[in-house]
Amino acid sequence: MYKYDQYDQAMVDTRVAEFRDQTARRIAGKMTEDQFKPLRLQNGLYLQLHAYMLRVAVPYGTLSSAQMRVLGDIADKYDRGYGHFTTRQNIQYNWIKLDEAPDILADLAKVEMHAIQTSGNCIRNISSDQYAGAAADELVDPRPYAELLRQWSSFHPEFLALPRKFKIAVIASDTDRAAMRLHDIGIQIVRNSAGELGCAFYVGGGMGRTPMIAPLIRDFVPLDQLITYSEACLRVYNRYGRRDNKYKARIKILVHEIGKEEYSRQVEEEFAHLLAQGIEPPIAELERIIPYFADPAYEAGASDTLDRSDPDFALWVDHNCHAHKQPGYMIATISLKPVGGIPGDASADQIRLMADLGRDYSFDELRVTHAQNIVLPHVRKADLHALWQALDAAGLGTPNLDAIGDIIACPGLDYCSLANARSIPIAQKISERFAAQDRSDRIGELKLKISGCINACGHHHAGHIGILGVDRKGTENYQLSLGGCEGADTSLGQITGPGFSEDGVVDAVEKVTDVYLANKQGEERFLDTYRRIGMAPFKEALYD
Amino acid sequence: MTEVQLRFRDDAPVNDPALPLGSLSEASNAAAVRIEPGEDARALLPHLDRIKLVEISFPAFTDGRGYSSARILREAGYTGELRACGDVLVDQLGLMRRCGFDSFAPAAPLDVADAEVALSRWADVYQAAADGRAPIWKKRHG
Numbered sequence: 123m124y125k126y127d128q129y130d131q132a133m134v135d136t137r138v139a140e141f142r143d144q145t146a147r148r149i150a151g152k153m154t155e156d157q158f159k160p161l162r163l164q165n166g167l168y169l170q171l172h173a174y175m176l177r178v179a180v181p182y183g184t185l186s187s188a189q190m191r192v193l194g195d196i197a198d199k200y201d202r203g204y205g206h207f208t209t210r211q212n213i214q215y216n217w218i219k220l221d222e223a224p225d226i227l228a229d230l231a232k233v234e235m236h237a238i239q240t241s242g243n244c245i246r247n248i249s250s251d252q253y254a255g256a257a258a259d260e261l262v263d264p265r266p267y268a269e270l271l272r273q274w275s276s277f278h279p280e281f282l283a284l285p286r287k288f289k290i291a292v293i294a295s296d297t298d299r300a301a302m303r304l305h306d307i308g309i310q311i312v313r314n315s316a317g318e319l320g321c322a323f324y325v326g327g328g329m330g331r332t333p334m335i336a337p338l339i340r341d342f343v344p345l346d347q348l349i350t351y352s353e354a355c356l357r358v359y360n361r362y363g364r365r366d367n368k369y370k371a372r373i374k375i376l377v378h379e380i381g382k383e384e385y386s387r388q389v390e391e392e393f394a395h396l397l398a399q400g401i402e403p404p405i406a407e408l409e410r411i412i413p414y415f416a417d418p419a420y421e422a423g424a425s426d427t428l429d430r431s432d433p434d435f436a437l438w439v440d441h442n443c444h445a446h447k448q449p450g451y452m453i454a455t456i457s458l459k460p461v462g463g464i465p466g467d468a469s470a471d472q473i474r475l476m477a478d479l480g481r482d483y484s485f486d487e488l489r490v491t492h493a494q495n496i497v498l499p500h501v502r503k504a505d506l507h508a509l510w511q512a513l514d515a516a517g518l519g520t521p522n523l524d525a526i527g528d529i530i531a532c533p534g535l536d537y538c539s540l541a542n543a544r545s546i547p548i549a550q551k552i553s554e555r556f557a558a559q560d561r562s563d564r565i566g567e568l569k570l571k572i573s574g575c576i577n578a579c580g581h582h583h584a585g586h587i588g589i590l591g592v593d594r595k596g597t598e599n600y601q602l603s604l605g606g607c608e609g610a611d612t613s614l615g616q617i618t619g620p621g622f623s624e625d626g627v628v629d630a631v632e633k634v635t636d637v638y639l640a641n642k643q644g645e646e647r648f649l650d651t652y653r654r655i656g657m658a659p660f661k662e663a664l665y666d
Numbered sequence: 667m668t669e670v671q672l673r674f675r676d677d678a679p680v681n682d683p684a685l686p687l688g689s690l691s692e693a694s695n696a697a698a699v700r701i702e703p704g705e706d707a708r709a710l711l712p713h714l715d716r717i718k719l720v721e722i723s724f725p726a727f728t729d730g731r732g733y734s735s736a737r738i739l740r741e742a743g744y745t746g747e748l749r750a751c752g753d754v755l756v757d758q759l760g761l762m763r764r765c766g767f768d769s770f771a772p773a774a775p776l777d778v779a780d781a782e783v784a785l786s787r788w789a790d791v792y793q794a795a796a797d798g799r800a801p802i803w804k805k806r807h808g
Contacts, residue, residue: 279764283730401794403803
């Protein structure tokens with residue numbers, strides 16, 4: 123994985139010193155809270171309901187075991203012994219003191235980490251495919267391109283006071299595991315008919331209160347123009363994105379209002395102008411970055427057989443392991459969704475254990491997924507059983523990847539100052555309702571996503587079943603939607619009808635799964651059945 | 667008009683009142699112009715050869731359109747004074763310098779010592795911008 127050189131290290135060290143100075147000036151009363159707020163946000167620090175929350179960047183979701191270990195230590199030293207992995211492949215701490223925040227950033231900088239631009243109206247942490255470098259279906263590893271974009275977007279002087287936040291995802295396979303088209307910019311690395319690599323740009327996707335699937339703006343940007351084209355996309359947005367209403371300020375609204383043809387025309391014009399400005403790093407910079415993401419030293423001839431005699435182990439492998447491009451290896455996902463647990467939460471001890479397991483079984487590497495789980499990307503099949511035993515003993519062996527218990531949920535009203543309703547207790551009740559393994563297995567792949575407000579941090583629009591918490595006359599009320607999906611066949615969920623109470627929505631989810639099981643044909647997943655039979659039978663079961 | 671507190675130029679200050687961008691075509695001799703956030707800096711390009719001062723207005727420091735306006739003017743070859751006016755704060759000075767501003771007229775005077783620290787903090791930069799600084803990729807590859 124990527125290693126900082128002296129320049130990268132100096133940049134994060136300087137950032138720590140800068141934020142220490144800014145915090146001191148704020149505490150000394152030399153800045154108002156309004157003046158300080160964008161500065162702290164761009165260092166990942168939110169003021170939440172009960173305390174400050176710090177969001178640490180995990181660029182493209184990739185971590186070394188040393189970095190993971192420090193994340194566990196921070197949970198102990200500065201928080202209440204927990205970390206919360208997020209849908210943006212980051213980690214958040216919910217109980218932070220303002221005056222300790224610069225010390226946390228200094229601890230992070232020692233292991234080449236930071237919280238730069240994890241919040242605020244700027245280009246956020248770049249996300250990517252959690253199976254990058256390991257998946258059998260990828261064209262190339264997308265992460266070097268994400269790293270190039272990380273450096274370009276960090277402290278970009280023109281783009282730190284954008285109309286609104288700006289999220290970029292980079293993938294390099296046709297199977298989209300990063301919800302690429304639900305980002306402000308989604309980039310897919312592709313090969314053109316001449317055999318050259320380049321970037322397809324999708325611009326103007328997003329969730330929030332107006333979910334949009336990003337249209338294709340340009341099918342091929344040569345690799346040596348990637349930064350210049352990105353800069354053109356951002357400049358048009360910075361100049362013309364709406365600033366009169368924060369709910370209409372994302373780039374998706376601009377692209378929607380002027381149309382993708384007009385937006386791309388403006389980008390092309392700016393791009394032509396910027397190409398003459400010499401802002402593109404030389405291709406040698408990309409070539410410098412790429413070797414950091416070279417394959418690890420796989421064992422040649424590693425055994426490709428798996429002893430499945432332990433049924434619990436076999437169950438976990440079937441649910442949580444994914445094919446690897448290298449014979450004899452698999453990609454293992456650690457579910458952070460135990461029955462009745464808080465989705466994405468891990469204790470300091472669990473985080474350190476995962477760090478050790480990444481070191482011992484996965485060439486020192488771990489990934490955070492946008493579904494709030496942890497991936498060990500390169501595990502020998504021969505080591506899988508030992509890995510599973512260690513995970514299972516620590517409560518990390520839940521075999522429910524992509525099943526109904528693998529719920530994405532935002533922090534909701536338990537923590538978040540924006541939320542209208544709680545998300546976590548709903549997730550806990552649903553996972554308890556479907557806790558029986560045979561029941562979950564009958565339902566199969568079902569992506570259930572819960573947001574505690576319209577900002578949609580829990581990605582409910584993209585859930586096969588989505589739940590949105592709203593405030594209705596002072597009571598929490600939950601709207602149900604069906605048929606959302608991220609990936610190559612991205613679709614947005616449709617609302618079933620009137621909302622439900624907290625317990626009512628758990629019953630409603632059960633009714634919906636019953637309709638699916640009664641109508642399922644052959645190997646259909648929930649989503650397939652829904653797409654075939656439509657909303658009507660579900661509505662009938664829910665409201666008649 | 668607010669007073670210039672910081673200036674990074676050796677030439678004599680321009681004292682002409684800055685005219686609104688929209689009135690420029692009639693006032694053909696004007697040497698100073700003011701650009702508001704919603705205005706297109708490129709409308710100024712036909713007149714650039716006689717302009718000596720461009721004031722870019724920041725009614726709120728959170729509105730970043732002025733950063734793009736500044737870079738667009740520098741990219742078009744404008745070498746006159748480029749002044750940031752209004753809600754200009756210590757922690758935005760360095761970014762504004764990178765986008766080509768070379769004078770500052772903050773609505774509320776800045777702490778001079780804090781401003782100096784902020785302006786000299788970053789030894790290196792990741793991007794090419796309007797200040798001619800060599801980005802890190804340039805230093806890596808020559």
